[in-house]
Amino acid sequence: MERSLPGHFANSVWGPSVQTIVKINAGAISGSLRLSTVAIFLAAGLLVAATPERAEAQFYPWGWGNTAPWQQKPRRQRRAAPRYVEPTDEKPATALPKPTGPLVLVVSIGKQTVTVYDDGKVIAKSPISSGTASNPTPTGIFSILEKNRYHYSNLYGGAPMPFMQRVTNSGVAMHAGDLPGYPASHGCIRLPYSFARSLFGITDVGARVIITDEDPTPAEFNSPHLVAPLPPDNVVQNAAAPGASNMIGVSPATAGDGTRTRGMAAARRAAERDRLVSAITEAENAKTAAQNQAIAAAKAVQDGKDLIRKERGEEGRLAEAARKAAKAADQAADKFKDLTAKLAKVDVATLDAATLDKQKAEEETEETKMLDDADAAVAAKRVAETQSAKAKQAVADAGALEKARKVAAEDVRHAEEVLEGAKATLVAADALDARKDYPVSVFISRKTGRLIAKLGFVQVLDVPVTIAAADKPLGTHVLTATHFTDGEKALRWNSVTFKPSETAQYIRRKKRRHDDEAPVVAASHDADAAAALERIQMPKETAEQLAELMKPGSSFIISDYGLSRETSARTEFVVEPWRSRPDSAETRYY
Incomplete structure (x- = not known):
């Protein structure tokens, strides 16, 4: 029995060839039907790739029926941020003079103005547009912490913020923008384009910015x-x-x-630095000595523990010997007691001299053994008690050594703190001097x-x-x-x-x-x-x-x-x- 290909194979231009290749006996395929089917489809795919003729339905690695070659989709191009165009109808601002002292910028939310003071004198004033009621401009004391000629907002869709001068980490800045005559920003301080450019040219990072609802004026102070x-x-x-x-x-x-004087102060700073360097050296030496003491204390503690194990082992051995000696003494006493009781029942009148002498010798021998075993038991007990005292003393000595080790470890920690403090002081002094x-x-x-x-x-x-x-x-x-x-x-x-x-x-x-x-x-x-x-x-x-x-x-x-x-x-x-x-x-x- 022959198995035919599906219609979309048989009707194609390469159908007969495939049919010739895949004709098979039904009995031979009965044990491997699935594997042969997979082979058929793989062969068909290879024939498709090698056949120049077009077909109505073809197999491609990316699917059926798509006769065009597969192409990767082009990446989406990032939309360029809109550039701010300088207004042509804006009145050019007068170039601002180079500052002779520290600048102070006072932004008045109430009056919608910014006033630039140099050495307490007004050198420029301009209208602004601050934040709306839903996005108010924060008031307080700030300073310029970043400047960027070309800046785009990362919060509001890449909105242009030319001549940006940042005053908060959270995104509030002074920059050029539209001034409708009222608060209209998301919290920033908008400036006229020409004024923003002139102001950008004379300010430095760190310049003081005071934002308030009123309009305070710097006054001479003493x-x-x-x-x-x-x-x-x-x-x-x-x-x-x-x-x-x-x-x-x-x-x-x-x-x-x-x-x-300034020279004296500099000399004192140099001497103080030398003292700090010496203090660091002393602290390092103290730390090394404390560490050595801690190592010795730890070794002494370990030796003490080893001694405890040794003394306790000897204590156990001698206690066992004393127990055995006491048991032997008790047995000898019992044996002598039994012997004397036995001899007490014997009628000496019926015994000859030799038998009496033998009993007497036996009694004396047992008595002597009993006394000797009793003395040995007493001596063994005394030795065991002495060893027990030595073991207890070893435990006490180990406790004292452990306390000494803890003190040494605390000394090491203290020495490390002193050293770190000395190093931190030197680093701070160098940072200040730099x-x-x-x-x-x-x-x-x-x-x-x-x-x-x-x-x-x-x-x-x-x-x-x-x-x-x-x-x-x-x-x-x-x-x-x-x-x-x-x-x-x-x-x-x-x-x-x-x-x-x-x-x-x-x-x-x-x-x-x-x-x-x-x-x-x-x-x-x-x-x-x-x-x-x-x-x-x-x-x-x-x-x-x-x-x-x-x-x-x-x-x-x-x-x-x-x-x-x-x-x-x-x-x-x-x-x-x-x-x-x-x-x-x-x-x-x-």
């Missing part, structure tokens, strides 16, 4: 409680002269360091009671401070040193007092989840920076260290609030008072 810079090397500062120790919390009577030419930024928080200092975004200090009447608000103030005065023996300062809005409305937050959301009572609008400085007392060592770092561009931020979650290793200090406003009917959170 206080005897400001940290004064060290004078140059060619100036000898009189300790009794006014301003010789203008350090927060350090009075002229207690400063005792009025003659220090960045000593950067202006220092200082943040003092009433909320945390701490002072933190950064040099070029790198934290170099974090110490506690004492704040008089700590339950009363200080206000939030930004003090900026603009330039040297009096032969570089002093600095000129200006101040900006941040005044949170009392009428801003935000969406209520259901649950506080961050430290910067803990409620803080805000200061009144008459908060004064000079009064705040008078209440702050920092450690003398900290004030002296800051005096070495003070230069134009240095700043103090004094605030009732803590640092915002936006503060990171790539930012300066970020303060956002709106996050810490207490719940009330008038004020809500976003």
Whole structure:
């Protein structure tokens, strides 16, 4: 019996050839029907690939009936982000002058303006467009942390953000954009294109940006409680002269360091570094000695354990010997007792002399053996007791050795901590020395009671401070040193007092989840920076260290609030008072 191919094989141009090839006997295929069927289809596929004629239905590796060769689908091309086109009807902005001191940018949400201050003087002012009510621009104290001439938003479909100057890690930035005359952005600060380009050219990363609902103006500021810079090397500062120790919390009577100069401070830093290097060497030696002591203590503990095993083994052996000796003594006593009882029943009158002598000798022998076994049992017991005492003493000695080992291990841990601390101190000192030419930024928080200092975004200090009447608000103030005065023996300062809005409305937050959301009572609008400085007392060592770092561009931020979650290793200090406003009917959170 022959089996025919399916119709679509038989009707094709190569059907007869395939039929000739696959004619088979039904009896021969009965045991391997499935395997032969697979072979048929494979053969058909090979014939298809080798046949030049077209067919109505052909088999391809990717399916039946598709006569066109398989081709990979082209990859979807990424859509190019739209480029921002500079408006042609915009009035060109006047080129901004090169700054002579640190810049401070004040963004007023209420007035929809940005004002650029150089050395406390206005050098530019421009309209802006801030965030809408549903995407408000956060208010607070920020700094420029990144600049990018060509930037596209990764949050809003690649929207162009030319001349982008980022102020928060979460995406708020100043950039060129459309200004419809009212808040219209997703939270960024839009600037006119020509002004954004001019501003981009004069700012540096780290420039201070103050965003507020009002429009505060930097004012010249002076206080005897400001940290004064060290004078140059060619100036000898009189300790009794006014301003010789203008350090927060350090009075002229207690400063005792009025003659220090920058060169002296540098020499002291070098000597301190040498001391730290020596301290590290001493700590390493102490650690090595502690480790050796710990190794010896561990070996002594192991030897003590070995001795315990040995003494306890001997104790068991001697205890067993004493038990056997006592048993032998008991048996000898019983045997002698039985012998004497037996002899007591014998009528000596019936015995001859030889028999009596034999019984007497036997009795004496058993008595002697009984006495000897009793003495041996007593001696064995005494030896066993002595060995038991030795085993107990070995256990006690091992306990003392274990305590000594723990003390040695604790000494090693302490030595490691001292060494790591010495190394960390040296690293911190080197980091501070490497960045000593950067202006220092200082943040003092009433909320945390701490002072933190950064040099070029790198934290170099974090110490506690004492704040008089700590339950009363200080206000939030930004003090900026603009330039040297009096032969570089002093600095000129200006101040900006941040005044949170009392009428801003935000969406209520259901649950506080961050430290910067803990409620803080805000200061009144008459908060004064000079009064705040008078209440702050920092450690003398900290004030002296800051005096070495003070230069134009240095700043103090004094605030009732803590640092915002936006503060990171790539930012300066970020303060956002709106996050810490207490719940009330008038004020809500976003």
